[in-house]
Amino acid sequence: MKKEKMHSAKTKRFINNTIVHTVLGILAVVWVFPIVWVILTSFRAEKGSYVSTFLPQSCTLDNYIKLFTDTTILDFPKMFTNTLVIAIFSCILSTFYVLAASYCLSRLRFKMRKPYMNMAMILGLFPGFMSMIAVYFILKALGMTEGNLIKVALVLVYSGGAALGFQIAKGFFDTIPFAVDEAALLDGCTRWQIFTKITLPLSKPIVIYTTLTAFMGLWLDFIFAKVICRANSDQYTIAIGLWKMLEKEYIDSWYTCFAAGAVLISIPIAALFLYMQRYYVDGLSGAVKG
Amino acid sequence: MGIFKKRVNEFPTSYTCARAMREGGKETKLSMLVMGLGNMVHGQFVKGFLFLAIEVAYVVFMIVNGAGFLAMLPSLGSVPQEEIWDEAQQIYVYTKGDQSILILLYGVATILLTLLMVYAWRGSLKSAYKAECLAKAGKHVNSFVEDVKSLFDENLQKLLMTPPMFFIGAFTILPLIFMICMAFTNYSKIDNHLMLFDWVGLDNFKALFDSSSILGSTFWSVLGWTLVWAFFATFSNYIAGMIISLMINRKGTRAKGFWRFCFVLSCAVPMFVSLLIMRTMLQPEGAINVLLRNLGFIAADQSLPFFTDPTWARVTVIVINIWVGVPYTLLQLTGVLQNIQEELYEAARVDGANAVQIFFKITLPYMLYVTTPYLITTFTGNVNNFNVIYLLSGGDPVTDLSSTAGKTDLLVTWLYKLTIDKQYYNIGAVIGILTFVILAAGALITYRNSKSYKEEGGF
Numbered sequence: 033m034k035k036e037k038m039h040s041a042k043t044k045r046f047i048n049n050t051i052v053h054t055v056l057g058i059l060a061v062v063w064v065f066p067i068v069w070v071i072l073t074s075f076r077a078e079k080g081s082y083v084s085t086f087l088p089q090s091c092t093l094d095n096y097i098k099l100f101t102d103t104t105i106l107d108f109p110k111m112f113t114n115t116l117v118i119a120i121f122s123c124i125l126s127t128f129y130v131l132a133a134s135y136c137l138s139r140l141r142f143k144m145r146k147p148y149m150n151m152a153m154i155l156g157l158f159p160g161f162m163s164m165i166a167v168y169f170i171l172k173a174l175g176m177t178e179g180n181l182i183k184v185a186l187v188l189v190y191s192g193g194a195a196l197g198f199q200i201a202k203g204f205f206d207t208i209p210f211a212v213d214e215a216a217l218l219d220g221c222t223r224w225q226i227f228t229k230i231t232l233p234l235s236k237p238i239v240i241y242t243t244l245t246a247f248m249g250l251w252l253d254f255i256f257a258k259v260i261c262r263a264n265s266d267q268y269t270i271a272i273g274l275w276k277m278l279e280k281e282y283i284d285s286w287y288t289c290f291a292a293g294a295v296l297i298s299i300p301i302a303a304l305f306l307y308m309q310r311y312y313v314d315g316l317s318g319a320v321k322g
Numbered sequence: 323m324g325i326f327k328k329r330v331n332e333f334p335t336s337y338t339c340a341r342a343m344r345e346g347g348k349e350t351k352l353s354m355l356v357m358g359l360g361n362m363v364h365g366q367f368v369k370g371f372l373f374l375a376i377e378v379a380y381v382v383f384m385i386v387n388g389a390g391f392l393a394m395l396p397s398l399g400s401v402p403q404e405e406i407w408d409e410a411q412q413i414y415v416y417t418k419g420d421q422s423i424l425i426l427l428y429g430v431a432t433i434l435l436t437l438l439m440v441y442a443w444r445g446s447l448k449s450a451y452k453a454e455c456l457a458k459a460g461k462h463v464n465s466f467v468e469d470v471k472s473l474f475d476e477n478l479q480k481l482l483m484t485p486p487m488f489f490i491g492a493f494t495i496l497p498l499i500f501m502i503c504m505a506f507t508n509y510s511k512i513d514n515h516l517m518l519f520d521w522v523g524l525d526n527f528k529a530l531f532d533s534s535s536i537l538g539s540t541f542w543s544v545l546g547w548t549l550v551w552a553f554f555a556t557f558s559n560y561i562a563g564m565i566i567s568l569m570i571n572r573k574g575t576r577a578k579g580f581w582r583f584c585f586v587l588s589c590a591v592p593m594f595v596s597l598l599i600m601r602t603m604l605q606p607e608g609a610i611n612v613l614l615r616n617l618g619f620i621a622a623d624q625s626l627p628f629f630t631d632p633t634w635a636r637v638t639v640i641v642i643n644i645w646v647g648v649p650y651t652l653l654q655l656t657g658v659l660q661n662i663q664e665e666l667y668e669a670a671r672v673d674g675a676n677a678v679q680i681f682f683k684i685t686l687p688y689m690l691y692v693t694t695p696y697l698i699t700t701f702t703g704n705v706n707n708f709n710v711i712y713l714l715s716g717g718d719p720v721t722d723l724s725s726t727a728g729k730t731d732l733l734v735t736w737l738y739k740l741t742i743d744k745q746y747y748n749i750g751a752v753i754g755i756l757t758f759v760i761l762a763a764g765a766l767i768t769y770r771n772s773k774s775y776k777e778e779g780g781f
Binding site for chain 2: 145160192193
């Protein structure tokens with residue numbers, strides 16, 4: 033009697049496990065499928081945007097070669113260096129802003145602290161593009177919408193609002209015991225020294241996380257870049273370039289190159305992302321728990 | 323109800339502006355006119371000089387430019403651009419007319435500068451009074467070097483917060499005020515008001531709320547779809563992410579790392595790339611339809627109307643959003659899910675609850691309780707979710723040709739179309755403001771009722 037019950041519980045567990053694994057398997061295929069398809073397309077030898085077969089008939093590396101050699105219409109290498117330069121500078125600036133603001137809000141008590149946090153929340157509720165046009169007019173009034181100054185403009189715009197996204201870093205700083213700061217103060221440290229010599233080294237994960245998100249932001253966003261660059265095609269970033277390749281006039285000859293470009297920029301981003309995955313989880317669960 | 327709770331000043335100081343005006347000495351009162359005078363009298367030459375320099379710079383700016391900008395603000399300019407025949411060069415040249423947009427921009431910037439000036443003025447008055455009090459009491463008055471040093475210690479926030487604040491002011495607050503002003507003008511392509519425009523008060527709001535006009539009816543339908551979209555997009559991701567996370571992390575599941583990797587891989591691909599890929603795959607001649615045809619599910623000349631039929635398009639964007647969003651939800655919720663105490667589950671199992679009951683009676687209530695702020699942020703993010711809609715469907719299909727919005731357009735994508743494509747800047751600004759009002763009202767109500775607000779009280 034008892035043995036039978038044990039047995040049925042075992043089969044039940046086995047059935048449950050099988051169901052769960054099958055469902056997970058199907059879902060995993062659904063999630064991985066588009067990525068596999070892009071990689072396949074990037075090696076496809078047949079030109080044109082839409083073909084009647086799902087799998088490529090013959091494979092080639094030409095798409096990758098064209099991406100780097102055919103610079104007459106869409107200059108991919110140039111876009112790449114543009115994006116890299118802008119990303120590096122805006123990454124440095126926004127990392128500084130975010131860490132500085134988070135440190136102040138977490139560790140120091142001053143009059144503007146709560147007003148600042150409320151302001152950040154309110155500003156977050158406005159649709160981002162609402163101010164986009166206005167930002168363009170401001171940059172135009174400053175004469176920064178022509179030539180290489182566009183790069184400076186993009187750096188300023190991308191890093192400008194960074195300090196409003198202090199929540200995750202602040203959540204992390206909050207977890208460092210205040211006793212450490214107090215001990216340092218008693219030993220005669222200034223608050224600047226506490227920030228640079230104690231808090232930052234203790235929060236390496238969040239510093240890396242902030243840096244990487246700031247660095248990746250530019251590779252992923254294209255709306256702002258598009259509005260600010262307008263027709264200055266020599267200042268385009270990668271995101272605009274890829275988007276352009278799918279426009280009606282280019283799609284036929286550039287479609288497979290788009291796939292190649294997408295694969296190329298996904299590799300570093302994916303590597304960075306997988307690397308910082310654990311910080312992502314830590315930072316966020318810290319922030320959610322308050 | 324807490325909103326109007328009397329503010330308790332956490333940072334009491336005896337050096338306030340009111341006291342400086344009432345009790346300050348001659349030099350302090352004079353520094354209301356000549357900023358920095360009080361500091362100079364008490365030996366703080368550099369500080370006093372800096373205050374004076376700020377005042378001089380402001381006054382010079384106001385005389386040269388600022389006053390003009392402010393004077394133009396009420397009328398927004400009236401000189402139209404004209405074409406004049408230039409005899410000498412034998413060509414038509416354009417005279418420089420007024421550009422209302424620049425007048426508005428400079429006007430708003432001048433007002434912001436003036437507010438900054440008031441802040442500096444108050445600062446100088448307080449500082450002069452403080453120096454006077456300290457000198458009277460025979461205490462030490464800080465020298466400039468000591469002031470700079472204090473920036474690295476007890477006043478560190480001033481040093482660290484000023485640069486971010488400056489850029490937030492220049493690239494977030496100023497543009498926002500500027501756009502809010504536009505909502506009250508007739509700056510649009512209609513009647514050719516792109517160069518010169520005027521204040522029109524609340525006319526734009528009236529036009530949008532008038533449900534008998536095309537604009538009004540479009541607004542209500544777009545608003546309705548935006549809310550439906552935000553609701554489904556938020557909760558479908560939330561629940562699907564939770565279920566998948568529970569499935570991966572349950573005891574019996576093998577190769578947890580592999581499953582997690584499969585899902586996270588798709589979020590490692592830049593979002594705009596995966597969205598563009600999805601869009602091309604779902605076109606009438608795209609990969610999905612080709613695959614279905616090859617497998618024989620649909621006839622060779624048929625294709626599923628993913629983005630051409632309104633209902634199909636709406637369901638498609640929500641489903642694709644699950645594909646895009648679930649990996650992120652998975653990453654974010656796994657940690658919180660693992661915080662649920664195992665005893666709760668065990669007790670439920672002993673009482674004979676099955677997996678579905680456990681999910682709805684224990685997991686979901688607990689998660690809703692803990693992650694309210696996260697849900698609010700996600701909901702807000704979805705109302706403002708420009709990328710998914712713009713890159714996937716572009717707001718299509720447009721069924722009513724007279725309206726400016728398609729069937730899957732959200733308020734934000736409609737805002738984008740109205741401003742960038744149609745150049746109806748004023749209506750775009752009104753929509754932006756209304757989006758904000760809706761979100762702010764919703765966020766405020768939920769925040770105030772949520773556990774996190776009551777406990778933390780930070781917001």
